[in-house]
Amino acid sequence: MKKLNFLLALILGMISGVTAQTTNSLYGIVRKNYYTNQTFDSATVQLGSINTTNGFVSNIGNNTYQMGINLTGAALNPYDSTYIFIGSGGNINTLHLGSGQMINQATVNNPVAISYFDNFRFCNGDSTMYGLARRNYFDSTLNITVGQLLLAKINTNTGTITQISPNSIGQSYALAGSAIDPYQMIYYYSTGSNLVGVDMYSGTVYSNTPMQLPNYSNFDNFTYSCADTALYGLVRSNYYSTVVPFQLDSSTVRLGKINPATGAITILSPSSLFGGGYSLNAGSAIDPNTMTYYYSTGTYLVGASLYNGQQNSIDSIQFADGSYFDLMRNFDNCLAINIIRTNNSTGVSEINQDNISIAPNPAISEISIKSEEMFSQINIYSTQGNIVYTEQLNANESSISINELNEGLYIVQIRLSNGKTIIKRIIKQ
Numbered sequence: 001m002k003k004l005n006f007l008l009a010l011i012l013g014m015i016s017g018v019t020a021q022t023t024n025s026l027y028g029i030v031r032k033n034y035y036t037n038q039t040f041d042s043a044t045v046q047l048g049s050i051n052t053t054n055g056f057v058s059n060i061g062n063n064t065y066q067m068g069i070n071l072t073g074a075a076l077n078p079y080d081s082t083y084i085f086i087g088s089g090g091n092i093n094t095l096h097l098g099s100g101q102m103i104n105q106a107t108v109n110n111p112v113a114i115s116y117f118d119n120f121r122f123c124n125g126d127s128t129m130y131g132l133a134r135r136n137y138f139d140s141t142l143n144i145t146v147g148q149l150l151l152a153k154i155n156t157n158t159g160t161i162t163q164i165s166p167n168s169i170g171q172s173y174a175l176a177g178s179a180i181d182p183y184q185m186i187y188y189y190s191t192g193s194n195l196v197g198v199d200m201y202s203g204t205v206y207s208n209t210p211m212q213l214p215n216y217s218n219f220d221n222f223t224y225s226c227a228d229t230a231l232y233g234l235v236r237s238n239y240y241s242t243v244v245p246f247q248l249d250s251s252t253v254r255l256g257k258i259n260p261a262t263g264a265i266t267i268l269s270p271s272s273l274f275g276g277g278y279s280l281n282a283g284s285a286i287d288p289n290t291m292t293y294y295y296s297t298g299t300y301l302v303g304a305s306l307y308n309g310q311q312n313s314i315d316s317i318q319f320a321d322g323s324y325f326d327l328m329r330n331f332d333n334c335l336a337i338n339i340i341r342t343n344n345s346t347g348v349s350e351i352n353q354d355n356i357s358i359a360p361n362p363a364i365s366e367i368s369i370k371s372e373e374m375f376s377q378i379n380i381y382s383t384q385g386n387i388v389y390t391e392q393l394n395a396n397e398s399s400i401s402i403n404e405l406n407e408g409l410y411i412v413q414i415r416l417s418n419g420k421t422i423i424k425r426i427i428k429q
Contacts, residue, residue: 025049026285026294027076027083027097027329029069030059030322045069047083047100050325052287052294055301055315057325061100065093071281072175073120073131074327078335084129084156085327086117092159097331106159110135110152117154117161119173119189123200124226125182125339129154130200132173132189133161147171151187151203165203170196175280179224179231181260183340183423188231188260190219197260201343209263219258219265221278221295225306226334227288227409228425232257232306234278234295235267253278255293255309268309274302285330291409294328336386340413340421356414362427365403369414371396377415380426382408402428 030048044064050057068088075084081097086108094104108117110133120131133152149172150165174192181188185200190211197207211219215237222233235256254269274297282296291306296317303313317325355372369378374396380389388405391398394417402410405428414422 025051025331026287027331028282029074029085029326030057030319031069031324031326032322043068045087046322047095047097048322048325050301050317050328052292052301052303052313053315055317057317057319057322059100059320059322060097063095063100063102065102067091067093069326070118071326072116072118073178074283074329075120075122075129076329076331077122077127078124078331079127083329084122086120092117092154092156094156104157106157108154108159108161110161110163112161112163115150115161117152119178120154121178121180121187123180123182123185124334124337125185129156130180130187131178133163134173149173151198151200163203164200165198169198169203169205176218176220177222177233177284179222181224181229181231182226182334182337183229185339185341185343186260188222188224190222192218195219195258195260195263207260209260211258211263212265219256221280221284222258223284223286223293224334225286225288225293226337227286227291227411228306229423230257230306231260232286232293233284234273235265236278255304255306268306269304269311270309273304273311274300274314278302279326281324281326283326283328285328286333287330288333288409294330296325296328298324338413340423356422356424358412358424358426362429363402364429365401367400367402367426369398369400369412371414371416374417375414376417379413379415381411381413402426 027049030046033043044066046064047060048057070086083095083097086092090108091105092108096103113135115133115135118132118134120129122129130153133150136147148168149170150163150168152161152163154161174190176190179188186206187198187200189196194208194210199206218236220234220236222231224231235254237252252272254267256265256267258265277297279296279298284295286293292303293306294303299317301315301317305312357370358367378391379387381387407428410426412424412426
């Protein structure tokens with residue numbers, strides 16, 4: 001554990017210069033179109049950040065690049081302070097978070113067969129970029145064009161795709177987003193009707209559950225929160241005019257979360273969030289320090305509480321020099337986490353099991369942990385990945401003083417004697 005503490009401290013120390021700049025900020029691509037005599041001429045992109053307290057978009061550095069962007073993925077690597085996106089022409093581009101300078105550009109290539117690389121995310125658990133290798137091929141037997149999806153990873157320095165899935169895991173995906181659970185090493189994507197989980201070790205389908213959307217149409221812009229091990233997204237339903245048939249009248253958008261095992265969606269927002277819509281281009285991001293889910297309507301940055309779904313901020317997006325802010329990513333979410341389900345795990349780690357209780361929660365000075373099964377170790381982490389408490393024992397009950405902890409959210413990791421690991425969250429008041 002001392003070695004783990006040292007490594008976490010080393011990692012956080014290396015990135016401290018960047019985190020100092022990321023307070024109340026999300027990173028993304030600032031895009032601007034140029035017109036000549038009212039005719040579209042070209043477009044430039046530049047790395048930027050948006051301040052979540054006022055909606056102001058600042059450009060990072062003076063480097064601009066003439067290219068389009070692929071809206072199916074983007075990633076932020078906090079360990080080497082880079083932002084990665086795929087531009088027009090099939091290149092994967094790496095920008096430095098501090099200067100905005102292009103430090104690497106490589107053509108995406110798949111040695112097995114020509115494919116795209118979509119819906120990619122950075123996994124903080126193993127510092128690897130995962131996504132979907134997508135391609136179409138003509139089946140001469142069926143006389144149709146068939147789609148293939150395979151979980152893959154990419155080397156951002158060379159652009160080389162390595163396929164993980166031995167066979168296709170689907171034919172298509174919806175532009176609803178993607179997410180990685182780095183604790184369990186599961187990659188999630190949506191077909192529009194089902195949430196599909198893929199084992200990141202074997203590339204095989206881990207779960208495929210129909211999404212239960214009573215009175216709603218879509219579950220979009222989803223992303224994983226390491227702070228409370230939950231999958232959040234926007235639950236959307238469109239309303240059509242009764243006066244003009246088939247004409248879209250308005251829409252409602254609420255924050256929700258989904259249970260990947262059952263597909264059940266819990267609506268958190270008591271009413272529709274601002275504007276009733278969102279920009280697919282912008283993506284979504286979670287700030288674990290304030291437990292806020294952020295999305296963009298295109299003109300406004302909206303923040304919603306992960307606790308109750310209430311809108312807690314709304315800011316008009318303003319630019320120093322730009323027209324659009326796309327592909328938002330957060331620096332702190334899932335920072336310096338530890339993988340729970342290893343490749344050699346004999347059993348699936350259970351998260352938030354009901355047979356383990358922590359009370360009181362929220363707590364002021366002490367918490368009591370009780371379990372139906374014996375546990376061997378308890379670790380408590382801050383949302384930044386710092387371990388603040390550890391205890392080895394052989395019991396099914398433990399009382400822990402939290403007097404010395406600052407107010408805020410903490411992650412409790414409980415290792416059971418049978419090898420499984422449970423994750424819970426507590427709030428110190």
